[in-house]
Amino acid sequence: MADRLAGKVALITGGGSGIGAATARRFVDEGAQVVVADLNVDSAEAVASELGGDTIGVAIDVVDRASIRTAIERTVAEFGGLDVLVCNAGVTIVGSVMDLTEDEWDKELDTNLKSVFLCAKEAWEHLAARGGGSILSTASMAGQWAIPADAAYCASKAGLIMLTKCMALDGAKQNIRANCICPGFTNTPMIDGYFNDQPDPAAARKFAENLHPLGRLGEPVDHANAFVYLASNEANWVTGTELNVDGGITCGIWGG
Numbered sequence: 001m002a003d004r005l006a007g008k009v010a011l012i013t014g015g016g017s018g019i020g021a022a023t024a025r026r027f028v029d030e031g032a033q034v035v036v037a038d039l040n041v042d043s044a045e046a047v048a049s050e051l052g053g054d055t056i057g058v059a060i061d062v063v064d065r066a067s068i069r070t071a072i073e074r075t076v077a078e079f080g081g082l083d084v085l086v087c088n089a090g091v092t093i094v095g096s097v098m099d100l101t102e103d104e105w106d107k108e109l110d111t112n113l114k115s116v117f118l119c120a121k122e123a124w125e126h127l128a129a130r131g132g133g134s135i136l137s138t139a140s141m142a143g144q145w146a147i148p149a150d151a152a153y154c155a156s157k158a159g160l161i162m163l164t165k166c167m168a169l170d171g172a173k174q175n176i177r178a179n180c181i182c183p184g185f186t187n188t189p190m191i192d193g194y195f196n197d198q199p200d201p202a203a204a205r206k207f208a209e210n211l212h213p214l215g216r217l218g219e220p221v222d223h224a225n226a227f228v229y230l231a232s233n234e235a236n237w238v239t240g241t242e243l244n245v246d247g248g249i250t251c252g253i254w255g256g
């Protein structure tokens, strides 16, 4: 416990589960006031109520600009401003280009990539009004390394890494920093769903574990810790970066 985020107000999308919920917990530990935002408002409220203190749970649909605006306005009304936006909500729809429907492609790209554009757009003036702020996103090692039968997901995360760099340049003069993390396979409900979509889920999980040189899947708190650093003043000269939090999976060819 420390106060690395004392005085900061953060909104975390996808905060009701997995990496987002762990990030909410760590941010509260570090003294932030936190808005837990999720499509599943029950889960957002459950996380907020567990954390107590200066934490609220709100509904957000990150593909709907009006819903994003409402959540951000609620944040500013409740806590007086916004310093850190964590664009973490995402979905994964497994399939190759030949298998994915056009609707599935649109859903994946809208939820994982366009959403960050929309959330940043709505948050921008509020971050600038505080003399600067931080836009954080959950990209993926799948934005750097292709995964078979995961075309839309990989494309969405690769786009997010580049969008991060573009926002870093566009925000620099207003002291708005933009950074993303690139997780390896991580123990959350999403990855359970991904493994369950494979022909042999247990074998797929074992295979994924063995791909990581550090010998295990990631845990949500591994990513939450990285977000604490990137959101804090310790990172105030860090912008446009893609921080790999991946047990070494993207270092190179790993024979196990």
Ligand SMILES: NC(=O)c1ccc[n+]([C@@H]2O[C@H](COP(=O)([O-])OP(=O)(O)OC[C@H]3O[C@@H](n4cnc5c(N)ncnc54)[C@H](O)[C@@H]3O)[C@@H](O)[C@H]2O)c1
Pocket: 013, 014, 015, 016, 017, 018, 019, 020, 037, 038, 039, 040, 043, 060, 061, 062, 063, 088, 089, 090, 091, 111, 138, 139, 140, 141, 182, 183, 184, 185, 186, 187, 188, 189, 190, 191
């Ligand atoms: N788990 C992994 O292995 C892994 C690896 C790399 C990247 N990621 C990324 O991490 C992020 C968090 O995923 P997770 O693994 O914690 O999954 P998760 O399924 O536990 O959490 C995702 C959350 O996003 C919410 N969400 C989905 N669509 C939404 C929408 N339209 N509006 C608002 N909220 C919405 C869900 O309700 C859920 O609470 C995602 O962007 C994912 O792509 C995960």
